[in-house]
Structures are given as structure tokens and as C-alpha cells.
Amino acid sequence: MPLPGQGAVPTGSLYNELTSATRRAFVPRLFVQLYYSTPTLFYLIGAAQRSAGGLSQITVPVQSQSMVQGQFTGYGGGFNAPVITPGVQNFQFPTCYWVVPIPLPFGETVIQATDREISLLKARMNDAYAITMQNMGGLIYTNNTGNTLLPDSFVDGFDNGTNVTVYGGINRNAPGNTSLKGQLLAASSITTTSGQTVATTGFNRAGMSAAMIQIQDAAGGEASTFCALNPADFSTLNRDFIGTEQIFNRPGQTYNMGTQVRSSFPNVNVAGVPVFMDHFCPQGSAFWPNTKYTNMYLDESAAFEFSGFYSLVPLNQIGQQGVMIVGYNVITAKPVANAIMTGIFNAGY
Numbered sequence: 046m047p048l049p050g051q052g053a054v055p056t057g058s059l060y061n062e063l064t065s066a067t068r069r070a071f072v073p074r075l076f077v078q079l080y081y082s083t084p085t086l087f088y089l090i091g092a093a094q095r096s097a098g099g100l101s102q103i104t105v106p107v108q109s110q111s112m113v114q115g116q117f118t119g120y121g122g123g124f125n126a127p128v129i130t131p132g133v134q135n136f137q138f139p140t141c142y143w144v145v146p147i148p149l150p151f152g153e154t155v156i157q158a159t160d161r162e163i164s165l166l167k168a169r170m171n172d173a174y175a176i177t178m179q180n181m182g183g184l185i186y187t188n189n190t191g192n193t194l195l196p197d198s199f200v201d202g203f204d205n206g207t208n209v210t211v212y213g214g215i216n217r218n219a220p221g222n223t224s225l226k227g228q229l230l231a232a233s234s235i236t237t238t239s240g241q242t243v244a245t246t247g248f249n250r251a252g253m254s255a256a257m258i259q260i261q262d263a264a265g266g267e268a269s270t271f272c273a274l275n276p277a278d279f280s281t282l283n284r285d286f287i288g289t290e291q292i293f294n295r296p297g298q299t300y301n302m303g304t305q306v307r308s309s310f311p312n313v314n315v316a317g318v319p320v321f322m323d324h325f326c327p328q329g330s331a332f333w334p335n336t337k338y339t340n341m342y343l344d345e346s347a348a349f350e351f352s353g354f355y356s357l358v359p360l361n362q363i364g365q366q367g368v369m370i371v372g373y374n375v376i377t378a379k380p381v382a383n384a385i386m387t388g389i390f391n392a393g394y
Contacts, residue, residue: 073162080175081324083182085273089341089375096342096374101137103342105213105378108132110221132221136213140344140372141196143180145173149354151363173369174349183325185375186332199332202339202377203227203385213376227380228263228333232388235259247391248278248331249285253315260333260384267382269333272320278331279322281391286313331386338379344372 050056055063096102112132118124147169157165189195190209201209205226206217217226232244235256243252253272261268274282287309312321318333326332347370354365377383 071162075163075168077172077175080179081182083178083323083325084321085185085323085325086178086182088271088336089185090343092336093341093343093373095345096140096372097345100139101214102140102344103136103138103374103376105136105138105376107134107136107215107225107378109134109215109224134215136215136376136378138197138213138342138374138376140342140347140374141194142344142347143177143371143373145177145369147173147367147369149365149367154364170369177349177369177371181371181373182323186323186325186327186330196374197376199334199339199375199383200385202375202380203229203332203334203383204380205229212380217380225380227377228260228384230256230259230384230386232386232390235386243386244388244390248274248282248389250282250315253282253320256331256386257316257318257333264335264382264384267335267337268316269318269382269384270336271334272315272318273323273326273332273334274320275326275328275330275391276322276324277328278326278389278391279320282320283310283313286310328391329387329389331389333384333386334377335379335382338382339375339377341373341375347372 048054049060054060110130110132112130114125114128114130116124147166149166153165184196185198186200187198188200188204188208189198190201190211197212201212204212204217205228207229210216210218212225215222215225233242235243235252237243237246237251237255239251241252243256246252257269257272290308292306312319314320350370352368352370354367357364357366
């Protein structure tokens with residue numbers, strides 16, 4: 046609607062006359078004003094594995110303790126009889142289903158059949174995908190064990206048994222299951238060579254490097270694939286890099302208004318591990334996944350599938366309704382290869 050009395054628009058009877066006789070400018074595009082990018086989810090979906098069938102659609106065999114014993118022997122080559130030690134268990138994960146109902150009212154189909162500027166149905170279909178990405182991107186970083194309808198997350202998979210005792214149907218705190226615990230670290234437990242802790246300095250290059258070395262050592266020597274930080278925490282780390290930036294001039298080079306000088310970093314690399322920011326990562330926490338063992342699983346029968354539209358006449362309504370369905374879970378087969386750090390001090394943006 047026009048805004049009377051603002052700018053060149055009059056009020057009163059002149060406004061009413063102009064409104065009746067004048068076509069206003071209209072931009073025939075729908076500009077979405079909400080939603081955030083989800084880089085971590087982008088990588089997970091790009092490497093997603095397929096799941097199908099069964100009551101536990103995803104079964105991961107894991108070895109939780111040594112199954113044989115070794116010993117030194119002498120000239121005669123004698124040794125003790127071997128002891129059979131069971132060491133294999135199954136992680137069991139169900140697929141969780143997310144649905145987005147999409148309405149198509151009778152009146153809308155008639156009114157928008159011709160001469161429409163913005164298709165409301167097309168907008169809803171696009172929004173169904175967008176809201177799904179936002180939901181999945183946020184659930185990656187939350188403890189979802191309180192609701193059995195929700196998928197697993199980094200928090201569930203990387204916990205050390207403090208907050209998520211049972212993971213994949215196995216009790217992490219049971220005897221012999223120590224290796225099934227992830228790395229849940231307090232920032233104050235990471236000490237740099239200068240004696241400073243991450244919790245008191247915020248993430249700087251030395252603190253991030255110290256954290257990665259400790260995490261890699263506890264993971265058996267395997268480095269994390271990447272580290273995700275909240276934008277505010279990433280800003281704190283980025284400032285440490287900016288403070289050491291240098292711009293080198295070539296002899297004889299001149300600068301003018303069109304010369305660009307690049308500064309700051311969209312992401313950084315510490316000890317060979319990329320570090321980037323994710324809006325959905327909680328402020329004060331850092332996540333180090335190892336994608337050799339951590340994957341998203343998409344149900345082959347419900348991977349962003351659309352049911353098609355069905356009549357609402359049985360419900361005494363004239364209209365149609367469809368549903369977009371996604372069946373998925375995010376799990377890790379080797380929790381100790383992943384890490385969460387909490388309690389990071391940061392000075393904000």
C-alpha cells in the first residue's frame with residue numbers, strides 16, 4: 046500500500062484519487078529477509094552417506110578395547126595361552142524425519158492462475174528448503190538427547206560421557222568403553238608455551254595451535270578436518286592474525302584510487318587445519334570434527350523428497366497440501382577423533 050503524506054505522496058482526497066488512478070512501481074522479485082548461511086552443513090551434505098531400511102538404519106561396528114594380548118618370550122619361544130576378549134560392539138542409529146507441510150488453498154490457485162507477479166506457491170517451496178537448512182544447521186551444535194525425535198549432533202557424538210552418557214545405544218561410562226568417549230575440553234585446560242590459557246586470552250594463534258596439538262594427540266595422531274567457531278570467537282582469533290599482517294611493495298610500483306590492498310581473512314589455517322566461522326556454532330564453544338569418521342546420513346527414500354499434492358476434500362476443504370520430507374542423522378564412528386571446547390573467552394566483534 047502507498048504511504049500517504051510521505052515524500053511526494055499527498056493526503057486526503059488527493060491521495061484517494063491518485064491511489065485509484067495510478068499504478069505504483071512494483072519489483073517482481075521476492076527478497077528473503079531472514080536465514081543464515083550454514084558452511085558446516087554444506088560440507089556434510091556434500092559428503093553425505095546413504096541409509097536405508099532396518100529398524101536401526103545406521104549400524105556402525107566399533108572396537109572398544111584390545112582383543113588380544115602380547116608378551117615377550119625367550120629362546121624356547123613359549124607363551125601363555127591366549128585369552129578371548131570380546132571387543133566389538135555396534136553403534137545403532139535411527140534416521141530422524143523432518144517434514145514441512147506446504148498448503149495450496151483453493152482461492153489462491155484461482156486468483157494466482159494468471160497475472161501474478163509473485164507465485165506464493167513457488168515462494169513456499171523455496172521456503173521449505175530454506176527452513177530445512179536452518180533447522181539442520183542449528184541442530185548440528187545442540188544437545189539433542191532430550192528429544193528422541195531429533196537427530197544426533199556434534200555435541201552428542203563428541204561428548205565424553207559428561208552430558209551424553211548413551212550414544213548409539215552404548216553407555217560410554219560402562220567398563221571397557223573409555224575409547225568411545227569424545228574429547229570434551231574446557232578452554233582453561235589448554236596451555237600455550239607462554240603459560241597462557243585460552244580461557245584468559247581468547248583464541249590466538251598460539252592457543253589454537255596448542256588446542257589442536259592436544260586434540261590430535263588424544264585422537265591417536267590424526268588431525269581434525271576443520272574447526273568451526275562462532276563469528277565473535279573467530280573475530281578474536283582473526284585479530285591476532287591481522288596484528289601480524291605485512292604488505293610488501295614491489296620496487297617501482299605506484300598506487301592509485303583503483304589499487305586494492307587486501308587485509309584480514311575470511312578463514313584461517315592453523316597447523317594445517319582450516320578454521321572458519323559458522324553462525325549456528327554457539328558463542329564460547331569450538332568444534333573440531335574429523336570427517337573420516339563423522340558423516341551425515343540421508344535416507345534414500347526421503348532425501349529432500351516432495352510427496353506431491355493431495356486433495357483436502359476428505360477434510361471438508363477445497364485445496365491441496367504437500368509435504369517435503371528429509372530423513373537424516375549426523376553421527377561419528379570414532380568419537381575420540383573429534384573434540385569440543387567450551388568456556389572460550391572472547392572480546393566480541
